[in-house]
Amino acid sequence: xxxxxxxxxxxxxxxxxxxxxxxxxxxxxxxxxxxxxxxxxxxxxxxxxxxxxxxxxxxxxxxxxxxxxxxxxxxxxxxxxxxxxxxxxxxxxxxxxxxxxxxxxxxxxxxxxxxxxxxxxxxxxxxxxxxxxxxxxxxxxxxxxxxxxxxxxxxxxxxxxxxxxxxxxxxxxxxxxxxxxxxxxxxxxxxxxxxxxxxxxxxxxxxxxxxx
Amino acid sequence: xxxxxxxxxxxxxxxxxxxxxxxxxxxxxxxxxxxxxxxxxxxxxxxxxxxxxxxxxxxxxxxxxxxxxxxxxxxxxxxxxxxxxxxxxxxxxxxxxxxxxxxxxxxxxxxxxxxxxxxxxxxxxxxxxxxxxxxxxxxxxxxxxxxxxxxxxxxxxxxxxxxxxxxxxxxxxxxxxxxxxxxxxxxxxxxxxxxxxxxxxxxxxxxxxxxxxxxxxxxxxxxxxxxxxxxxxxxxxxxxxxxxxxxxxxxxxxxxxxxxxxxxxxxxxxxxxxxxxxxxxxxxxxxxxxxxxxxxxxxxxxxxxxxxxxxxxxxxxxxxxxxxxxxxxxxxxxxxxxxxxxxxxxx
Numbered sequence: 001x002x003x004x005x006x007x008x009x010x011x012x013x014x015x016x017x018x019x020x021x022x023x024x025x026x027x028x029x030x031x032x033x034x035x036x037x038x039x040x041x042x043x044x045x046x047x048x049x050x051x052x053x054x055x056x057x058x059x060x061x062x063x064x065x066x067x068x069x070x071x072x073x074x075x076x077x078x079x080x081x082x083x084x085x086x087x088x089x090x091x092x093x094x095x096x097x098x099x100x101x102x103x104x105x106x107x108x109x110x111x112x113x114x115x116x117x118x119x120x121x122x123x124x125x126x127x128x129x130x131x132x133x134x135x136x137x138x139x140x141x142x143x144x145x146x147x148x149x150x151x152x153x154x155x156x157x158x159x160x161x162x163x164x165x166x167x168x169x170x171x172x173x174x175x176x177x178x179x180x181x182x183x184x185x186x187x188x189x190x191x192x193x194x195x196x197x198x199x200x201x202x203x204x205x206x207x208x209x210x211x212x
Numbered sequence: 213x214x215x216x217x218x219x220x221x222x223x224x225x226x227x228x229x230x231x232x233x234x235x236x237x238x239x240x241x242x243x244x245x246x247x248x249x250x251x252x253x254x255x256x257x258x259x260x261x262x263x264x265x266x267x268x269x270x271x272x273x274x275x276x277x278x279x280x281x282x283x284x285x286x287x288x289x290x291x292x293x294x295x296x297x298x299x300x301x302x303x304x305x306x307x308x309x310x311x312x313x314x315x316x317x318x319x320x321x322x323x324x325x326x327x328x329x330x331x332x333x334x335x336x337x338x339x340x341x342x343x344x345x346x347x348x349x350x351x352x353x354x355x356x357x358x359x360x361x362x363x364x365x366x367x368x369x370x371x372x373x374x375x376x377x378x379x380x381x382x383x384x385x386x387x388x389x390x391x392x393x394x395x396x397x398x399x400x401x402x403x404x405x406x407x408x409x410x411x412x413x414x415x416x417x418x419x420x421x422x423x424x425x426x427x428x429x430x431x432x433x434x435x436x437x438x439x440x441x442x443x444x445x446x447x448x449x450x451x452x453x454x455x456x457x458x459x460x461x462x463x464x465x466x467x468x469x470x471x472x473x474x475x476x477x478x479x480x481x482x483x484x485x486x487x488x489x490x491x492x493x494x495x496x497x498x499x500x501x502x503x504x505x506x507x508x509x510x511x512x513x514x515x516x517x518x519x520x521x522x523x524x525x526x527x528x529x530x531x532x533x534x535x536x537x538x539x540x541x542x543x544x545x546x547x548x549x550x551x552x553x554x555x556x557x558x559x
Protein backbone atom coordinates (compact mmCIF):
# COMPACT_ATOMS: atom_id res chain seq x y z
CA UNK A 1 0.00 0.00 0.00
CA UNK A 2 1.16 3.51 -0.74
CA UNK A 3 1.44 4.65 2.88
CA UNK A 4 1.84 8.31 2.08
CA UNK A 5 -1.38 8.41 0.05
CA UNK A 6 -3.19 6.44 2.70
CA UNK A 7 -2.12 8.82 5.50
CA UNK A 8 -3.03 11.88 3.44
CA UNK A 9 -6.45 10.42 2.68
CA UNK A 10 -7.14 9.66 6.33
CA UNK A 11 -5.90 13.08 7.50
CA UNK A 12 -7.90 14.94 4.89
CA UNK A 13 -11.08 13.06 5.71
CA UNK A 14 -10.63 13.42 9.45
CA UNK A 15 -10.10 17.16 9.02
CA UNK A 16 -13.19 17.43 6.82
CA UNK A 17 -15.34 15.52 9.29
CA UNK A 18 -14.09 17.56 12.23
CA UNK A 19 -14.75 20.82 10.43
CA UNK A 20 -18.21 19.65 9.40
CA UNK A 21 -19.16 18.59 12.88
CA UNK A 22 -18.31 22.00 14.32
CA UNK A 23 -19.89 24.12 11.64
CA UNK A 24 -23.17 24.99 13.37
CA UNK A 25 -22.11 24.53 16.93
CA UNK A 26 -24.42 26.12 19.45
CA UNK A 27 -23.25 24.22 22.48
CA UNK A 28 -22.27 20.68 23.29
CA UNK A 29 -24.25 18.52 25.65
CA UNK A 30 -22.69 15.23 26.55
CA UNK A 31 -25.43 12.73 26.79
CA UNK A 32 -26.96 9.62 25.39
CA UNK A 33 -25.25 6.43 24.43
CA UNK A 34 -26.93 4.23 21.84
CA UNK A 35 -26.14 0.71 20.74
CA UNK A 36 -26.73 -0.17 17.11
CA UNK A 37 -27.04 -3.53 15.45
CA UNK A 38 -28.11 -4.16 11.91
CA UNK A 39 -28.25 -6.55 9.03
CA UNK A 40 -25.68 -5.12 6.66
CA UNK A 41 -26.65 -6.40 3.25
CA UNK A 42 -24.37 -5.55 0.39
CA UNK A 43 -27.12 -5.83 -2.20
CA UNK A 44 -27.86 -9.57 -2.27
CA UNK A 45 -24.96 -10.54 -0.03
CA UNK A 46 -25.36 -10.87 3.74
CA UNK A 47 -23.53 -9.07 6.49
CA UNK A 48 -23.82 -7.59 9.94
CA UNK A 49 -22.92 -4.40 11.74
CA UNK A 50 -22.56 -3.40 15.36
CA UNK A 51 -21.89 0.07 16.67
CA UNK A 52 -22.16 2.60 19.41
CA UNK A 53 -23.07 6.24 19.06
CA UNK A 54 -22.51 8.93 21.61
CA UNK A 55 -24.66 12.05 21.63
CA UNK A 56 -22.66 15.23 21.55
CA UNK A 57 -25.36 17.75 20.87
CA UNK A 58 -29.11 18.17 20.55
CA UNK A 59 -30.78 21.17 19.00
CA UNK A 60 -34.44 22.09 19.03
CA UNK A 61 -34.83 24.75 16.34
CA UNK A 62 -38.06 25.89 17.95
CA UNK A 63 -36.02 27.42 20.72
CA UNK A 64 -33.89 29.53 18.43
CA UNK A 65 -36.03 30.60 15.48
CA UNK A 66 -38.68 33.28 15.39
CA UNK A 67 -42.25 32.17 15.99
CA UNK A 68 -42.84 31.99 12.24
CA UNK A 69 -39.92 29.67 11.88
CA UNK A 70 -40.73 27.40 14.78
CA UNK A 71 -40.73 23.78 13.79
CA UNK A 72 -41.40 20.79 15.87
CA UNK A 73 -38.34 18.57 15.48
CA UNK A 74 -34.99 17.85 17.11
CA UNK A 75 -31.58 17.64 15.56
CA UNK A 76 -29.11 15.28 17.20
CA UNK A 77 -25.42 14.98 16.59
CA UNK A 78 -23.52 11.81 17.42
CA UNK A 79 -20.07 10.43 17.05
CA UNK A 80 -20.01 6.72 16.37
CA UNK A 81 -17.76 3.69 16.20
CA UNK A 82 -18.78 0.69 14.14
CA UNK A 83 -17.61 -2.76 13.25
CA UNK A 84 -19.06 -4.18 10.03
CA UNK A 85 -18.83 -7.21 7.83
CA UNK A 86 -20.29 -8.55 4.61
CA UNK A 87 -19.82 -11.82 2.81
CA UNK A 88 -19.54 -11.97 -0.98
CA UNK A 89 -19.13 -15.65 -1.92
CA UNK A 90 -16.05 -16.47 -4.00
CA UNK A 91 -14.97 -12.82 -3.90
CA UNK A 92 -14.18 -11.74 -0.38
CA UNK A 93 -15.33 -11.23 3.18
CA UNK A 94 -14.86 -7.64 4.16
CA UNK A 95 -14.40 -6.73 7.82
CA UNK A 96 -14.18 -2.99 8.50
CA UNK A 97 -13.88 -0.66 11.46
CA UNK A 98 -15.14 2.87 11.10
CA UNK A 99 -15.52 6.05 13.10
CA UNK A 100 -18.15 8.52 12.03
CA UNK A 101 -20.27 11.51 12.67
CA UNK A 102 -24.06 11.31 12.49
CA UNK A 103 -26.69 13.98 12.20
CA UNK A 104 -30.25 12.87 12.87
CA UNK A 105 -33.39 14.97 12.49
CA UNK A 106 -36.36 13.59 14.42
CA UNK A 107 -39.92 14.84 14.14
CA UNK A 108 -42.29 14.89 17.09
CA UNK A 109 -44.08 11.95 15.51
CA UNK A 110 -40.92 9.88 15.91
CA UNK A 111 -39.91 9.62 12.27
CA UNK A 112 -36.35 10.60 11.56
CA UNK A 113 -33.83 11.01 8.78
CA UNK A 114 -30.10 10.77 9.22
CA UNK A 115 -26.85 11.30 7.40
CA UNK A 116 -23.46 9.96 8.42
CA UNK A 117 -19.99 10.08 6.88
CA UNK A 118 -17.46 7.61 8.29
CA UNK A 119 -13.80 6.79 7.85
CA UNK A 120 -12.03 3.59 8.74
CA UNK A 121 -9.94 0.63 7.85
CA UNK A 122 -11.00 -2.43 5.89
CA UNK A 123 -9.46 -5.88 5.86
CA UNK A 124 -10.64 -8.30 3.22
CA UNK A 125 -10.26 -12.06 3.24
CA UNK A 126 -10.24 -13.58 -0.24
CA UNK A 127 -13.08 -15.93 -1.08
CA UNK A 128 -11.03 -18.97 -1.96
CA UNK A 129 -7.81 -20.82 -1.31
CA UNK A 130 -4.96 -18.57 -2.34
CA UNK A 131 -1.76 -19.99 -3.77
CA UNK A 132 1.68 -18.61 -4.40
CA UNK A 133 4.16 -20.14 -6.82
CA UNK A 134 7.84 -19.29 -6.73
CA UNK A 135 10.06 -19.12 -9.80
CA UNK A 136 11.00 -22.76 -9.34
CA UNK A 137 7.39 -23.84 -9.55
CA UNK A 138 7.03 -24.60 -5.84
CA UNK A 139 3.43 -24.06 -4.77
CA UNK A 140 2.38 -22.89 -1.31
CA UNK A 141 -0.90 -21.79 0.25
CA UNK A 142 -1.11 -18.24 1.58
CA UNK A 143 -2.96 -18.18 4.88
CA UNK A 144 -5.57 -15.49 5.60
CA UNK A 145 -4.97 -13.95 2.19
CA UNK A 146 -6.49 -10.54 1.72
CA UNK A 147 -5.79 -6.83 1.78
CA UNK A 148 -6.02 -3.75 3.95
CA UNK A 149 -7.74 -0.72 2.48
CA UNK A 150 -8.55 2.77 3.68
CA UNK A 151 -12.30 3.08 3.70
CA UNK A 152 -14.70 5.98 3.40
CA UNK A 153 -18.43 5.58 3.82
CA UNK A 154 -21.27 7.99 3.25
CA UNK A 155 -24.77 6.98 4.24
CA UNK A 156 -28.27 8.28 4.61
CA UNK A 157 -31.41 6.72 5.92
CA UNK A 158 -34.80 6.91 7.55
CA UNK A 159 -36.22 5.45 10.74
CA UNK A 160 -38.67 5.62 13.59
CA UNK A 161 -37.91 6.54 17.20
CA UNK A 162 -40.25 4.66 19.53
CA UNK A 163 -39.25 6.83 22.49
CA UNK A 164 -41.04 9.89 21.19
CA UNK A 165 -44.62 8.66 21.52
CA UNK A 166 -44.53 5.11 22.82
CA UNK A 167 -41.72 5.75 25.30
CA UNK A 168 -39.79 2.66 24.27
CA UNK A 169 -36.00 3.03 24.29
CA UNK A 170 -35.29 1.94 20.74
CA UNK A 171 -35.40 3.01 17.13
CA UNK A 172 -35.78 1.12 13.87
CA UNK A 173 -33.93 2.33 10.84
CA UNK A 174 -33.05 1.60 7.23
CA UNK A 175 -30.00 3.17 5.71
CA UNK A 176 -28.10 3.16 2.43
CA UNK A 177 -24.31 3.37 2.63
CA UNK A 178 -21.82 3.78 -0.16
CA UNK A 179 -18.39 2.37 0.68
CA UNK A 180 -15.23 3.48 -1.10
CA UNK A 181 -12.05 1.49 -0.58
CA UNK A 182 -8.60 2.61 -1.63
CA UNK A 183 -6.14 1.67 -3.10
CA UNK A 184 -7.92 -1.20 -4.83
CA UNK A 185 -5.79 -2.44 -7.73
CA UNK A 186 -4.35 1.09 -7.94
CA UNK A 187 -7.85 2.50 -8.25
CA UNK A 188 -10.90 2.62 -5.98
CA UNK A 189 -13.58 0.11 -5.20
CA UNK A 190 -17.12 1.28 -4.60
CA UNK A 191 -19.74 -0.86 -2.95
CA UNK A 192 -23.31 -0.10 -1.92
CA UNK A 193 -24.66 -1.52 1.32
CA UNK A 194 -28.11 -1.49 2.86
CA UNK A 195 -28.56 -1.52 6.64
CA UNK A 196 -31.74 -2.53 8.39
CA UNK A 197 -31.44 -2.45 12.14
CA UNK A 198 -32.23 -1.45 15.63
CA UNK A 199 -30.82 1.29 17.85
CA UNK A 200 -31.17 0.76 21.56
CA UNK A 201 -30.95 3.76 23.89
CA UNK A 202 -29.12 2.78 27.02
CA UNK A 203 -31.40 3.71 29.92
CA UNK A 204 -28.72 4.57 32.46
CA UNK A 205 -27.49 7.43 30.35
CA UNK A 206 -29.35 10.63 31.13
CA UNK A 207 -31.86 11.98 28.67
CA UNK A 208 -30.71 14.92 26.64
CA UNK A 209 -32.31 18.26 27.15
CA UNK A 210 -31.83 21.11 24.74
CA UNK A 211 -29.38 23.64 25.98
CA UNK A 212 -30.75 27.12 26.17
CA UNK B 213 -9.65 -9.84 27.98
CA UNK B 214 -9.62 -13.61 27.51
CA UNK B 215 -13.10 -13.41 26.04
CA UNK B 216 -11.97 -10.77 23.53
CA UNK B 217 -9.04 -12.93 22.45
CA UNK B 218 -11.40 -15.88 22.03
CA UNK B 219 -13.73 -13.83 19.83
CA UNK B 220 -10.82 -12.68 17.65
CA UNK B 221 -9.55 -16.26 17.32
CA UNK B 222 -13.00 -17.49 16.35
CA UNK B 223 -13.29 -14.75 13.73
CA UNK B 224 -9.89 -15.67 12.27
CA UNK B 225 -10.88 -19.33 12.20
CA UNK B 226 -14.06 -18.41 10.36
CA UNK B 227 -12.20 -16.52 7.64
CA UNK B 228 -9.51 -19.17 7.46
CA UNK B 229 -12.15 -21.83 6.92
CA UNK B 230 -13.46 -19.87 3.92
CA UNK B 231 -9.98 -20.18 2.43
CA UNK B 232 -9.49 -23.89 3.11
CA UNK B 233 -8.22 -25.85 0.14
CA UNK B 234 -10.91 -27.80 -1.67
CA UNK B 235 -10.16 -29.75 -4.84
CA UNK B 236 -13.06 -31.52 -6.51
CA UNK B 237 -12.99 -34.08 -9.29
CA UNK B 238 -16.46 -34.44 -10.75
CA UNK B 239 -18.60 -33.93 -13.81
CA UNK B 240 -20.30 -30.72 -12.68
CA UNK B 241 -17.82 -28.82 -10.56
CA UNK B 242 -17.82 -25.15 -9.68
CA UNK B 243 -14.98 -23.95 -7.49
CA UNK B 244 -12.94 -20.83 -7.01
CA UNK B 245 -9.38 -20.24 -5.91
CA UNK B 246 -6.84 -17.46 -6.22
CA UNK B 247 -3.31 -17.10 -7.52
CA UNK B 248 -1.25 -14.52 -5.65
CA UNK B 249 1.56 -13.20 -7.82
CA UNK B 250 3.48 -9.91 -7.88
CA UNK B 251 0.96 -7.85 -5.97
CA UNK B 252 -2.21 -9.28 -7.49
CA UNK B 253 -4.59 -11.95 -6.25
CA UNK B 254 -6.19 -13.29 -9.41
CA UNK B 255 -9.42 -15.24 -9.26
CA UNK B 256 -9.65 -18.56 -11.09
CA UNK B 257 -13.10 -20.13 -11.34
CA UNK B 258 -13.12 -23.71 -12.53
CA UNK B 259 -16.42 -24.85 -14.02
CA UNK B 260 -17.44 -28.15 -15.53
CA UNK B 261 -16.08 -31.64 -15.82
CA UNK B 262 -12.85 -31.78 -13.83
CA UNK B 263 -13.01 -35.59 -13.78
CA UNK B 264 -12.02 -35.47 -17.45
CA UNK B 265 -8.69 -33.99 -16.30
CA UNK B 266 -8.87 -31.80 -19.36
CA UNK B 267 -8.84 -28.06 -18.78
CA UNK B 268 -9.37 -25.13 -21.09
CA UNK B 269 -7.81 -21.97 -19.64
CA UNK B 270 -9.77 -18.98 -20.88
CA UNK B 271 -7.61 -15.90 -21.42
CA UNK B 272 -10.04 -13.02 -21.72
CA UNK B 273 -9.86 -9.85 -23.74
CA UNK B 274 -9.46 -6.27 -22.75
CA UNK B 275 -7.11 -5.66 -21.15
CA UNK B 276 -9.28 -5.38 -18.08
CA UNK B 277 -12.38 -7.37 -18.98
CA UNK B 278 -13.32 -10.18 -16.64
CA UNK B 279 -13.54 -13.83 -17.63
CA UNK B 280 -16.84 -15.02 -16.23
CA UNK B 281 -18.90 -13.29 -18.90
CA UNK B 282 -17.74 -16.11 -21.17
CA UNK B 283 -19.49 -18.66 -18.97
CA UNK B 284 -22.68 -18.74 -21.05
CA UNK B 285 -25.42 -21.33 -20.77
CA UNK B 286 -24.52 -22.70 -24.19
CA UNK B 287 -20.87 -23.17 -23.28
CA UNK B 288 -21.88 -24.76 -19.97
CA UNK B 289 -24.03 -27.30 -21.81
CA UNK B 290 -21.72 -28.02 -24.72
CA UNK B 291 -18.16 -27.73 -23.42
CA UNK B 292 -18.23 -27.85 -19.63
CA UNK B 293 -20.18 -31.12 -19.72
CA UNK B 294 -17.11 -32.73 -21.28
CA UNK B 295 -14.17 -30.71 -19.98
CA UNK B 296 -13.46 -28.09 -17.35
CA UNK B 297 -12.95 -24.45 -18.15
CA UNK B 298 -10.69 -22.32 -15.94
CA UNK B 299 -11.99 -18.76 -16.07
CA UNK B 300 -8.95 -16.71 -15.09
CA UNK B 301 -9.38 -13.05 -14.20
CA UNK B 302 -6.11 -11.42 -15.19
CA UNK B 303 -4.46 -8.90 -12.84
CA UNK B 304 -6.45 -5.66 -12.49
CA UNK B 305 -9.41 -7.37 -14.15
CA UNK B 306 -12.74 -8.82 -13.10
CA UNK B 307 -12.66 -10.09 -9.52
CA UNK B 308 -8.89 -9.90 -9.11
CA UNK B 309 -7.78 -7.91 -6.10
CA UNK B 310 -4.75 -6.07 -4.76
CA UNK B 311 -3.46 -2.75 -3.47
CA UNK B 312 -1.18 -0.38 -5.39
CA UNK B 313 -0.09 -2.85 -8.06
CA UNK B 314 -0.40 -0.80 -11.24
CA UNK B 315 3.36 -0.88 -11.80
CA UNK B 316 3.13 -4.62 -12.43
CA UNK B 317 0.47 -4.28 -15.10
CA UNK B 318 2.50 -5.19 -18.18
CA UNK B 319 2.61 -7.97 -20.75
CA UNK B 320 5.74 -9.81 -19.46
CA UNK B 321 4.22 -9.94 -15.96
CA UNK B 322 0.89 -11.17 -17.33
CA UNK B 323 2.73 -13.82 -19.33
CA UNK B 324 4.34 -14.99 -16.11
CA UNK B 325 0.91 -14.96 -14.47
CA UNK B 326 -0.50 -17.22 -17.21
CA UNK B 327 2.39 -19.66 -16.80
CA UNK B 328 1.68 -19.85 -13.07
CA UNK B 329 -2.04 -20.32 -13.65
CA UNK B 330 -1.24 -23.43 -15.69
CA UNK B 331 1.24 -24.65 -13.08
CA UNK B 332 -1.40 -24.16 -10.42
CA UNK B 333 -4.05 -26.11 -12.33
CA UNK B 334 -1.61 -29.00 -12.72
CA UNK B 335 -0.73 -28.78 -9.03
CA UNK B 336 -4.37 -28.94 -8.00
CA UNK B 337 -5.71 -31.47 -10.47
CA UNK B 338 -2.65 -33.57 -11.23
CA UNK B 339 0.45 -33.28 -13.36
CA UNK B 340 -1.12 -35.55 -15.98
CA UNK B 341 -3.85 -32.97 -16.60
CA UNK B 342 -4.29 -31.87 -20.21
CA UNK B 343 -4.35 -28.11 -20.53
CA UNK B 344 -5.42 -26.04 -23.53
CA UNK B 345 -5.34 -22.26 -23.68
CA UNK B 346 -7.88 -20.07 -25.46
CA UNK B 347 -7.12 -16.40 -26.02
CA UNK B 348 -9.83 -13.99 -27.12
CA UNK B 349 -9.02 -10.54 -28.52
CA UNK B 350 -6.30 -9.10 -26.22
CA UNK B 351 -6.04 -12.65 -24.88
CA UNK B 352 -4.67 -13.49 -28.33
CA UNK B 353 -1.74 -11.15 -27.74
CA UNK B 354 -1.18 -12.53 -24.27
CA UNK B 355 -1.30 -16.16 -25.40
CA UNK B 356 1.01 -15.30 -28.32
CA UNK B 357 3.47 -13.90 -25.80
CA UNK B 358 3.14 -17.05 -23.69
CA UNK B 359 3.44 -19.47 -26.60
CA UNK B 360 6.55 -17.89 -28.04
CA UNK B 361 8.44 -17.51 -24.75
CA UNK B 362 10.91 -20.08 -23.46
CA UNK B 363 9.50 -23.62 -23.47
CA UNK B 364 6.04 -22.52 -22.33
CA UNK B 365 4.16 -24.23 -25.14
CA UNK B 366 5.27 -27.61 -23.81
CA UNK B 367 2.94 -26.99 -20.84
CA UNK B 368 -0.16 -27.11 -23.03
CA UNK B 369 -1.70 -29.55 -25.48
CA UNK B 370 -3.08 -26.94 -27.82
CA UNK B 371 -3.61 -23.26 -28.52
CA UNK B 372 -6.92 -21.73 -29.54
CA UNK B 373 -7.03 -18.16 -30.81
CA UNK B 374 -10.47 -16.56 -31.10
CA UNK B 375 -10.69 -13.16 -32.81
CA UNK B 376 -7.24 -12.49 -31.39
CA UNK B 377 -4.28 -10.39 -32.31
CA UNK B 378 -0.61 -11.31 -32.28
CA UNK B 379 0.51 -8.00 -33.77
CA UNK B 380 -1.07 -4.71 -32.75
CA UNK B 381 0.55 -2.45 -35.39
CA UNK B 382 -0.51 -4.88 -38.13
CA UNK B 383 -3.92 -5.11 -36.45
CA UNK B 384 -4.43 -1.35 -36.84
CA UNK B 385 -3.43 -1.46 -40.49
CA UNK B 386 -5.78 -4.35 -41.23
CA UNK B 387 -8.67 -2.77 -39.32
CA UNK B 388 -8.30 0.45 -41.27
CA UNK B 389 -8.13 -1.41 -44.58
CA UNK B 390 -11.22 -3.47 -43.77
CA UNK B 391 -13.14 -0.39 -42.67
CA UNK B 392 -12.28 1.33 -45.95
CA UNK B 393 -13.12 -1.64 -48.16
CA UNK B 394 -16.36 -2.68 -46.49
CA UNK B 395 -17.34 0.92 -45.83
CA UNK B 396 -17.18 1.80 -49.51
CA UNK B 397 -19.26 -1.28 -50.36
CA UNK B 398 -21.88 -0.38 -47.78
CA UNK B 399 -22.11 3.21 -48.96
CA UNK B 400 -22.60 1.91 -52.52
CA UNK B 401 -25.42 -0.27 -51.17
CA UNK B 402 -26.89 2.80 -49.44
CA UNK B 403 -26.62 1.23 -45.98
CA UNK B 404 -25.77 3.36 -42.93
CA UNK B 405 -24.31 5.96 -45.30
CA UNK B 406 -23.92 8.70 -42.70
CA UNK B 407 -22.09 6.42 -40.23
CA UNK B 408 -19.86 4.85 -42.84
CA UNK B 409 -18.91 8.20 -44.37
CA UNK B 410 -17.69 9.35 -40.96
CA UNK B 411 -15.53 6.23 -40.70
CA UNK B 412 -14.27 6.53 -44.27
CA UNK B 413 -13.34 10.14 -43.70
CA UNK B 414 -11.33 9.24 -40.61
CA UNK B 415 -9.56 6.29 -42.26
CA UNK B 416 -8.66 8.36 -45.29
CA UNK B 417 -7.20 11.10 -43.10
CA UNK B 418 -5.15 8.62 -41.04
CA UNK B 419 -3.21 6.38 -43.43
CA UNK B 420 -0.69 4.78 -41.05
CA UNK B 421 1.95 5.06 -38.31
CA UNK B 422 -0.89 5.27 -35.82
CA UNK B 423 -0.60 6.94 -32.44
CA UNK B 424 -2.32 5.32 -29.45
CA UNK B 425 -5.17 7.80 -29.81
CA UNK B 426 -5.61 6.92 -33.48
CA UNK B 427 -5.41 3.24 -32.65
CA UNK B 428 -8.12 3.63 -30.01
CA UNK B 429 -10.30 5.55 -32.45
CA UNK B 430 -9.89 2.88 -35.11
CA UNK B 431 -10.90 0.23 -32.57
CA UNK B 432 -13.93 2.27 -31.61
CA UNK B 433 -14.99 2.59 -35.26
CA UNK B 434 -14.30 -1.12 -35.75
CA UNK B 435 -16.66 -1.98 -32.90
CA UNK B 436 -19.32 0.30 -34.36
CA UNK B 437 -18.87 -1.04 -37.89
CA UNK B 438 -19.84 -4.54 -36.84
CA UNK B 439 -23.22 -3.27 -35.65
CA UNK B 440 -23.96 -1.81 -39.11
CA UNK B 441 -23.74 -5.22 -40.77
CA UNK B 442 -27.03 -7.05 -41.34
CA UNK B 443 -25.23 -10.37 -41.67
CA UNK B 444 -23.90 -10.31 -38.10
CA UNK B 445 -25.59 -11.90 -35.10
CA UNK B 446 -25.46 -8.88 -32.82
CA UNK B 447 -24.12 -9.33 -29.33
CA UNK B 448 -24.74 -7.09 -26.35
CA UNK B 449 -22.23 -7.48 -23.52
CA UNK B 450 -24.40 -5.67 -20.97
CA UNK B 451 -27.36 -7.95 -21.67
CA UNK B 452 -25.13 -10.99 -21.33
CA UNK B 453 -23.81 -9.78 -17.96
CA UNK B 454 -27.31 -9.13 -16.68
CA UNK B 455 -28.23 -12.76 -17.22
CA UNK B 456 -25.30 -14.25 -15.34
CA UNK B 457 -24.38 -11.70 -12.68
CA UNK B 458 -26.17 -13.20 -9.70
CA UNK B 459 -25.58 -16.85 -10.57
CA UNK B 460 -21.82 -16.52 -10.52
CA UNK B 461 -21.47 -13.82 -7.86
CA UNK B 462 -19.95 -11.32 -10.23
CA UNK B 463 -18.52 -8.35 -8.31
CA UNK B 464 -19.95 -5.75 -10.66
CA UNK B 465 -18.21 -2.66 -9.30
CA UNK B 466 -14.85 -4.45 -9.18
CA UNK B 467 -15.26 -5.41 -12.83
CA UNK B 468 -16.16 -1.86 -13.81
CA UNK B 469 -13.36 -0.09 -11.93
CA UNK B 470 -10.75 -2.68 -12.92
CA UNK B 471 -11.78 -2.28 -16.55
CA UNK B 472 -11.66 1.51 -16.42
CA UNK B 473 -8.21 1.40 -14.84
CA UNK B 474 -6.74 -1.20 -17.20
CA UNK B 475 -8.27 0.34 -20.29
CA UNK B 476 -6.56 3.63 -19.52
CA UNK B 477 -3.34 2.27 -18.01
CA UNK B 478 0.01 3.38 -19.37
CA UNK B 479 0.96 -0.05 -20.63
CA UNK B 480 -1.54 0.26 -23.49
CA UNK B 481 0.97 2.55 -25.22
CA UNK B 482 3.53 -0.28 -25.10
CA UNK B 483 0.96 -2.81 -26.28
CA UNK B 484 0.18 -0.66 -29.32
CA UNK B 485 3.73 -1.33 -30.56
CA UNK B 486 3.87 -5.00 -29.59
CA UNK B 487 4.04 -7.85 -32.09
CA UNK B 488 4.86 -11.55 -32.02
CA UNK B 489 4.65 -12.21 -35.77
CA UNK B 490 8.41 -12.64 -35.97
CA UNK B 491 8.32 -15.35 -33.28
CA UNK B 492 5.42 -17.44 -34.54
CA UNK B 493 7.81 -19.89 -36.19
CA UNK B 494 8.56 -21.22 -32.69
CA UNK B 495 5.06 -22.63 -32.30
CA UNK B 496 4.91 -26.35 -33.02
CA UNK B 497 1.84 -27.52 -31.10
CA UNK B 498 -1.73 -27.99 -32.42
CA UNK B 499 -3.47 -24.69 -33.07
CA UNK B 500 -7.08 -23.74 -33.78
CA UNK B 501 -7.88 -20.30 -35.18
CA UNK B 502 -11.46 -19.01 -35.02
CA UNK B 503 -12.34 -15.66 -36.61
CA UNK B 504 -15.47 -13.75 -37.49
CA UNK B 505 -15.92 -12.77 -41.12
CA UNK B 506 -17.12 -9.35 -39.97
CA UNK B 507 -14.58 -8.79 -37.23
CA UNK B 508 -13.25 -5.29 -37.88
CA UNK B 509 -11.47 -5.18 -34.48
CA UNK B 510 -9.21 -8.16 -35.19
CA UNK B 511 -9.65 -8.97 -38.89
CA UNK B 512 -9.31 -12.57 -40.02
CA UNK B 513 -6.07 -11.76 -41.87
CA UNK B 514 -4.39 -11.81 -38.44
CA UNK B 515 -5.43 -15.44 -38.13
CA UNK B 516 -4.16 -16.15 -41.63
CA UNK B 517 -0.76 -14.82 -40.65
CA UNK B 518 -0.65 -17.13 -37.64
CA UNK B 519 -1.80 -20.05 -39.77
CA UNK B 520 0.95 -19.44 -42.33
CA UNK B 521 3.80 -18.83 -39.90
CA UNK B 522 3.46 -21.47 -37.19
CA UNK B 523 5.53 -24.61 -37.69
CA UNK B 524 2.95 -27.29 -37.23
CA UNK B 525 0.73 -29.26 -39.57
CA UNK B 526 -1.79 -29.71 -36.76
CA UNK B 527 -3.60 -26.46 -37.45
CA UNK B 528 -7.04 -25.39 -38.51
CA UNK B 529 -8.66 -22.05 -39.28
CA UNK B 530 -12.43 -21.52 -39.26
CA UNK B 531 -14.29 -18.38 -40.30
CA UNK B 532 -17.78 -17.78 -38.96
CA UNK B 533 -20.02 -16.15 -41.59
CA UNK B 534 -22.25 -14.53 -38.97
CA UNK B 535 -19.71 -13.29 -36.42
CA UNK B 536 -17.91 -10.12 -35.68
CA UNK B 537 -15.48 -9.83 -32.79
CA UNK B 538 -17.22 -12.24 -30.43
CA UNK B 539 -17.29 -15.61 -32.16
CA UNK B 540 -18.26 -17.57 -29.04
CA UNK B 541 -21.34 -15.43 -28.43
CA UNK B 542 -22.36 -14.75 -32.02
CA UNK B 543 -21.92 -18.25 -33.41
CA UNK B 544 -21.96 -20.46 -30.32
CA UNK B 545 -22.89 -23.67 -32.14
CA UNK B 546 -19.93 -23.52 -34.51
CA UNK B 547 -17.67 -22.34 -31.69
CA UNK B 548 -18.49 -25.27 -29.42
CA UNK B 549 -18.27 -27.84 -32.21
CA UNK B 550 -14.84 -26.63 -33.25
CA UNK B 551 -13.48 -26.35 -29.71
CA UNK B 552 -14.89 -29.76 -28.74
CA UNK B 553 -13.41 -31.45 -31.79
CA UNK B 554 -10.04 -29.80 -31.27
CA UNK B 555 -9.79 -30.74 -27.60
CA UNK B 556 -11.05 -34.27 -28.19
CA UNK B 557 -8.47 -34.81 -30.91
CA UNK B 558 -5.44 -33.54 -29.02
CA UNK B 559 -6.13 -34.11 -25.30
